[in-house]
Amino acid sequence: MRDRESQFESMYRLLCDHMAEGFCILEMLFDDAGNPRDGILREVNRAYEVQTGRVQALGRRISELAPELQDAWVQAFGGVARTGEPARFEQRAATPGKWYEVHAFRWGAPEQRLVGVLFNDVTQRKLDELMAQSVLEYAIIVLDPEGLVRSWNAGAQRIKGYTREEILGRPLSVFYTPEDIAADRPAQVLALAAQSGRFDEEGWRVRRDGSRFWASVSVAPLHDADGKLQGFVKVTRDLSERRRTDEALHAEIQERVRAQEELRALNNRLEAEVAGRTADLTRANADLVEAKERLRELSSRLIRAQEQERGRIARDFHDGTGQFLTLLRMRLAELSRDVGEARVQPSTELVKQVIDHTRQLGLILRPIALDDLGLDAALEAMVEQQASLAGWSGTYEGGIGDRRFADEVETACFRIAQEALTNAARYAGASKISVSLAIEGDQLVLQVADDGRGFDVERYRAPEVRSSHFGLVSMEERAALLGARLAIDSAPGQGTRVTAHFPLRGS
Template identity: 40%
Template sequence: MTTHRTSGPQAHGTKSALTQQLETTLPLYQEILRGLPVGIVVLHLENPRDVKSFRITDVNPAGALLTGATLEDLRGRTLAEFPKLLKTRLPLRCLDAFQSREPRNLGEISYGDERIREGIYAVQVFPLLDNFIGVAFENVTERRQAEQSLHQSEERFRLLVQSVQEYAIINLDPAGNVVSWNKGAERLKGYRAEEIIGKHFSAFYPPEDVADGKPQQILEEAAQRGHSEDEGLRVRKDGSRFWANVVVTALRNDKGSLQGFAKITRDMTERHGKEESLAKAKDLLELRVEQRTTVLARVNHELRTEIAERVRAEEQLRASLDQLRALAGRLQSVREEERKSIAREIHDELGQACTAIKMDLALISRKATKRQTRLLTKVDSATQLVDGMIVTLRRIASELRPRTLDDLGLAAALEGQAQEFETRTGIRCRVALPEESLVLDSERSTAIFRIFQESLTNVARHARATRVEARLEREVNQIIFRVRDNGAGFDLEAAKSRRSLGLVGMHERAFLLNGELNVESVPGTGTTLTLRIPLPPSTLPKQDLR
């Protein structure tokens, strides 16, 4: 063979054209390299007998992104600077590809160090010109993790289905043939997997349902609506029947093509039996309720009649109580008038009589001679008796109806009563009166005075107090009268159980005037009595307190 070697100007022109073409396409290759989504690393083998001498001469941006390193971290480094990488199969396979001049698929390599992100990489190596080797790789970590998770999920689901004992979980093909069988199905229906897989699921239905085409109707309904639910009798392998709840769900792929059916069966025999028993019990209960309703209607009528009678009785009692309270009020008024009349007669009649007796005794004493010593002694003794009687009559008259209450008003009567109480018992008693002038009718003045009298009587008898303070004041539209002592106090509940007449009387006086009486007391802390009475209308008779 004769070879013609081009020389001279023609050869020089060809070389220039190739050089120009190379300079034009080189930027294109670099642009393609930068745009590739896979990582590309270019290695240069500096010593063919030493794999450590592979040096990284170039890395595309995807290579840096996938490894988590920068281009500057990788370029110019030899494999000797990646000790962990030398322990993998990458260096030897690179050398093998370099020597054989053929590409090698390294499969997946798990790797990571201080420069390269930990992960799973799919790697291929291929020889380049001269002593250069190219390495192409992808980071498949997420994909492998997803595949592993999917596999684990599928395995867990398989184990779950197999471990379920209460439900028969069966997969059917589009024609209704059994393709999978779990332990619950074996326990419930009696078939082992190898006995039933491949057979039509109509084997679980009674002959009459098969003749009516019920199994096929259930599949058609599930295919049309997505699922079908039914309850009824089903047949086991041994021919026994049981009541079951069955749900059949159509299984379709992403394109909507029917792939088969999932069939879940639960034994409801026990519940069905209970429901039947419950239905019978319900019917019986309804009958008894109807009977009981009749009885209750009669009892209700009787109760309504009794309640109506009680309401009438309560109304009559309330009317009687109102009458009794009105009578009590009238008795209080009559009693006060009687007291006033008796006190006036005692003061006017007996008082004048005692005064006349005393004047006569004084006259007898002046007429008697000094020698009539026995007469003078009798006169003196009689005079003392008359003086004592006058004092007693005045006290009785004051207790019956103090003249100061009628002549000078409530304020003077309260102050006089306090002075008399202090003089008689030795217990300090003070009354505080409002500065402004107050007017009250006779009924309210009498009630306040009598309640004050009764409270002082209770203090003298039971309290063992050393001080009593009373205060009369006006608040908006009511009169407040408060009496407080520092005595021993008492148990209110015990006093209520004894029905203390003093307390009852004070409460009745307050009630008759539409007021209220509140007693606060604890053993050892004294007692406070508070009386609240609404102010009278302006049309009622007035009495100046002063």
């Protein structure tokens, strides 16, 4: 009989020490009124020591191990010892940032007042839930390998209209248009994400009420430690307002180009009649000058309004979303010291990607440095960031220090440089790029040069080609509004150099 008990005890110890779950046995202590007041650890397994970090816990009380949480733990375990009813709950632990899923049950005879406790560390899951539910600007959705919705944050409900109860278990295709569903686009997106490690696109999506919205979508696969596909995380942002703004700006630029061409044609006709219609020409030229001035003023007001709105949105990103994400990243770093870097690495990487994306959006809209630190600092930061993104060898040579100029001069100079770098990234295939800024006499001189493939400048000046290249039109228009000279020197295979001379006029 004793051998059998010894064999049973050995099997019990072997099972306990090889369990993945933490396990302990508590002896509960009650006061004279029968209320639970503390508990003593009578037995722990190896997983308990691994998950809690306490290797000498036997015989210690709950009040010693977790004084600030004593009442919550003691009341829960005391109720189990007194009633015999098992309890399941999630509870924050004394270890900073730790959360546990707990199953407590009576152990042995009632008069022994022993409670067995099984628990798992669910800190990462709680952290993921907290981050997902706190982000309202993005729909963060977790899908299983077949594309069925498994997790749904508050941002997803705000953007797409479904409640958690309505959407869980439904397929990814409910967010796609009938045309995309017929083309099997949802399955293609998941396949591309699984194959490439990430898939990004913009396109039409469908809300719960059937309305469509323009969305930026990023899909990434989720793998376990063995590399097996466990599902996907899908991040969606509503870009409807940006698309409407882009379309309005596009239409406005087309209208301005059309108006310029009409003015050019009118001027040509007037010049042909100069000999016999001097008086009419004078009046027509006056009308033309007035029309050009109105167009110039309209362009100037539109650009100022654009920059003000971009600046406001950029500051919202920097002061709101940017600071929140930075704080979240700092908290993840603090958490990694407690639970180990490997456990929070996926969340840290996701937050880093969101921070990088937010910074890039801020640069495109209007860099904070342009207003706070000046043109020299803003250009240097942009060259560094663009070189990093495009894989260039980028250099910047500034010659103005902290000197400031009129706001319209700094804005025009920065935007011309930004457009030149953007064109180089999209079309030039350059490996080296240099930007310089200097004061020469009474002029501020900007130069952007790359060693890319170059292009035929004269061909792009032709009206039928010019109307579809808004970057060149925008640079020339910004320079013209300030009376600046803009020169674009390029030829196929010889790179491109953009030079702008801005009159300072006492700036």
